[in-house]
Amino acid sequence: MPGPRELLAIPASRTTWRRYAYLVIGAALVAPYPTLAGFVAPALEGGFGAVAAWVVAIAVCCVALPIATGMLTAVRELEIAAARLLLGVEVGDAEMIHSEVSLSTRWRSAAWFVAHLVVGGVIGTLTVVLPPAVVSAFTAPFATGDVQLGQLDPTVPGGPGSAWIVPLALLSPVALVYLAAGASALLARLAPRLLGPSPAERLAAVQRHAMRLAERNRLARELHDSVGHALSIVTVQAGAAGRVLDSDPTFARRALTDIETSARNGLRDLDHVLGLLRDDAAARTPTPTLADLQRLLASTRSAGIHVAAELTGRVDDVPQAISSEAYRIVQESLTNAARHAGHVPVSLSLNVGAEHLEIELTNPLDASRPHRPGGGRGLNGIQERVMSLRGQVSAAPDAGQWRIAVRLPLHPKP
């Protein structure tokens, strides 16, 4: 409960008036429904009789319609934005709210919408009715006949005997402000329960968040490993070249070339991973899937790499989680091919079968670049993804080609 000091501060507080505005919006939203009932009822009177016609019109226009309105996603988003801005309540982070809206969540937003309309309607009506009533109340002590209080029904007899009404009239707007403050405080307390994410949505959001964190950690580890590896080579080779510059200039010259290559590889890895992180931040949802494969191929081709792709089967049939991992696998394979073999033609074949998804990527081996044992750090990422999906992966030279083949079960058993 607020203390006396806080209670006194209510009419002067910015929050009070912002929340008051929220209630008045509710009043404005109410208006169409009874108006519509007013049009519908006479049209029904012929068929149902007057009473039944009004009951039906009110049930449809003033109950069913507001509930239906409240179930709309757009209305939900609007209410959340208004509640955040005017009521000053946070109902959960944006991602949870924009996730797919379940039926129970729709019911909760409908309940909120109706509550907003009812409370707003009451406060709005009082706001309109009270000022003329107050003004007429001031005239009562000086009047000779009965005075009607604005549009309200009870009348006050004129004359000095009615002087009691003046302080009451002065106090009533203040009372209204307190009433509005109280009602909106109740709404504010209710908002997280009705507008916030359901436990299931919260859980889904947390899971998505955890998955993204795991992915980021994996990328960070990859970056740490590959850049650390490149810089270690640079350091050792540069240190060695400095030592033997005079005694073994051949070694020093070769070391410079190796330093250049290693540094360039490190930078490329850095670029690649930072690019993935940036993509991740820019497009948090949705993650790309095999449906986006053509775009990936187009961007690879525009980078000057010739890709011949052969896709069979329906990629739409691949479950979402597998599809997005498969997309990443193709992406990393293409990056690896470009990194290790340069601008060589790459052929990609992707086949969606009944039980398995098969990806095969081949590119001619560059004879001038010996295969490095223990290398292929980009492969680790692919292997990790395949393992987590209980699939199989092989990567090896095959008849003058570097061939990476991945087979993922479409319905992995837990």
Place this chain on the structure above:
Amino acid sequence: MNLGVLLVDDEPLIRSGLRAIIDAEPDLTVLGEAEDGAAVTPMVRRLRPDVVLMDVRMPVVDGIEATRRLLANVDFPPRVLVLTTFENDDYVFDALRAGASGFLLKRARPDDVVRAIRLLAAGDSLLFPAAIRELAARHAPAQAPAGLDSAGLTDREAEILRLIAQGLSNAEIAAQLIVSHETVKTHVAHVLTKLDARDRTQAVIRAYHTGFITPQDG
């Protein structure tokens, strides 16, 4: 005295760089190179190096397992100096637990590389005491100190073990305790025997691991 070195790393460019650095020293010679931990034990038997520079992460047999095999299967094994890209690598501590005598960052300056090899071969003082303390702090045992009580160290020996952990050489310990160099050598030998440690690093790792010294003591 000429010291023989064996290089073990899966990256040829790391090996060739280290070889150039080491071979440039008149007293150090690279006797051979291996690209995986599996080759270490037979090569050591054949080449009898004084120090093995061993990468931690290797594709088939990693540096930890290679160190373990080497110490278990070779009489009078060489000292193992573990090579690592990252200071805070958990594998490094595992390698020290497995019997490595010290570790060296791949980014170390050439001077530090050769100094580390000489220091390790001499066995007179602990390599990078602060870094070992930090590693030990991150792997601090949960249980109460008990393990070393049974080792039966005298108070003086325990004191010397603490000074070893701080990285002091025999000469420095002698100066600090105002005793002769010979006395310190005798004490150190007793400490190593009682702890069943083959060198100072192993003694210190055991002292940290059993909680006899806590990393905060340093």
